[in-house]
Amino acid sequence: MLSFWEKESFLDYDLLIIGGGIVGLSTACSWKERHPQSSVLILESGVFPSGASTRNAGFACYGSAAEILHDINQMGESRALEMVEMRAKGLQLLRNRLGDNEIGYEEFGGGELILQAEDFDITAIPYLNGLLHPIFGKEVFVHDNSALAGFGFQSEHIRDFIGNRVEGQIHTGLMMKNLIACARSLGVEILTGAKAFKPEWINGKWRTALEGNTIEFNSERVAVCTNAFTESLFPGLDIKPGRGQVLITAPIPGLKLMGIFHFDEGYYYFRNVGERVLFGGGRNLAFGEETTLEMALNPAIQNALEMHLKNMILPPETHFSIEHRWAGIMAFGEEKVPILQSLGNGLVLGVRMNGMGVAIGSEIGKKLCDIMS
Numbered sequence: 001m002l003s004f005w006e007k008e009s010f011l012d013y014d015l016l017i018i019g020g021g022i023v024g025l026s027t028a029c030s031w032k033e034r035h036p037q038s039s040v041l042i043l044e045s046g047v048f049p050s051g052a053s054t055r056n057a058g059f060a061c062y063g064s065a066a067e068i069l070h071d072i073n074q075m076g077e078s079r080a081l082e083m084v085e086m087r088a089k090g091l092q093l094l095r096n097r098l099g100d101n102e103i104g105y106e107e108f109g110g111g112e113l114i115l116q117a118e119d120f121d122i123t124a125i126p127y128l129n130g131l132l133h134p135i136f137g138k139e140v141f142v143h144d145n146s147a148l149a150g151f152g153f154q155s156e157h158i159r160d161f162i163g164n165r166v167e168g169q170i171h172t173g174l175m176m177k178n179l180i181a182c183a184r185s186l187g188v189e190i191l192t193g194a195k196a197f198k199p200e201w202i203n204g205k206w207r208t209a210l211e212g213n214t215i216e217f218n219s220e221r222v223a224v225c226t227n228a229f230t231e232s233l234f235p236g237l238d239i240k241p242g243r244g245q246v247l248i249t250a251p252i253p254g255l256k257l258m259g260i261f262h263f264d265e266g267y268y269y270f271r272n273v274g275e276r277v278l279f280g281g282g283r284n285l286a287f288g289e290e291t292t293l294e295m296a297l298n299p300a301i302q303n304a305l306e307m308h309l310k311n312m313i314l315p316p317e318t319h320f321s322i323e324h325r326w327a328g329i330m331a332f333g334e335e336k337v338p339i340l341q342s343l344g345n346g347l348v349l350g351v352r353m354n355g356m357g358v359a360i361g362s363e364i365g366k367k368l369c370d371i372m373s
């Protein structure tokens, strides 16, 4: 039962956003930056954002050489470059909005390990550098096997090393806390533990009910930013969940590797967090099992991560222990581009971030506001 006061003050908004991950929060910030007087409410089903945005690896990356080459083969040069550019713009917007200190941004660069069994054609590097030069204004990739020893990798498993001069890393927790703080400072209201049902268009307004509750919100516009969790609201879209497994070690004194690294076309990714190693991936070992919304560990993949750490990433005989393990849920589809769509009457979807939402999330929020405007 609601009071008169609650009905007067808590139920009507100009913009209602479903999903409080990086895309939902960025959409809210972009909208309030443009329309400071408007009222914006985010409904988030978790106690805090509970999909991918607080669970990722924090790579501020644009795509490894093998990944970009793969994308060019799949979707053509201009679409693949569009995605790189979207990542670059998104990261710049995130850095400008919150500040490098507030997201823990560090630009150590990184690189890609091409393993012995891979058939990546190293002569493609100048071609890729030529394509990316207009975006970054410098050579992005450098083929440099001499760098391997400096990072302490066990190089007998690695055929080539492609260094990357433009990538950085963030502290995911810090970034999300400050993005929430930024949204709140702009006047955005956020309700957590608030799982929304599909909005309905009734008498010229969107009405959105909450699961397990009688409360219904009215709004002029709705932005749906539920990424992998969109199927229950809007069934039939080309969105498949993809669970990502991650582990982090206890500090390893004298750790040599610094920066962000990928191998196996980006299916594996690791980085330093101070003197720790954060390592994730291996979804390609069990695509079927990992196509799930269940937030759980997969022991086989976690073991594979540990074996790669021991046998390739850390120098031989390095003593390490795993301090923590977790999983997060990404969203993929046949096409490696996000779904940015208006469904009419001011309802928009910004979903399917394809595992690169840290990079593109801010730009997607901006684009959703363009569509709603």
Ligand SMILES: Cc1cc2nc3c(=O)[nH]c(=O)nc-3n(C[C@H](O)[C@H](O)[C@H](O)COP(=O)(O)OP(=O)(O)OC[C@H]3O[C@@H](n4cnc5c(N)ncnc54)[C@H](O)[C@@H]3O)c2cc1C
Pocket (backbone or CB within 6 Å): 018, 019, 020, 021, 022, 023, 024, 043, 044, 045, 046, 048, 049, 050, 051, 052, 053, 054, 055, 056, 057, 058, 059, 060, 061, 194, 195, 196, 197, 225, 226, 227, 228, 229, 230, 233, 243, 244, 245, 246, 280, 327, 328, 329, 330, 350, 351, 352, 353, 354, 355, 356, 357, 358, 359, 360, 361
């Ligand atoms: C392990 C892992 C590593 C990753 N590493 C990187 C990386 O290094 N770099 C990079 O760029 N990207 C990375 N990503 C991808 C990136 O984290 C995601 O693309 C991004 O966070 C997606 O943001 P989002 O806001 O679209 O979705 P989410 O963060 O999933 O947010 C959607 C939110 O909607 C909420 N929700 C769902 N249904 C409802 C409902 N009915 N009502 C209310 N709320 C609802 C969920 O609780 C969730 O908080 C990684 C992802 C994972 C899982």
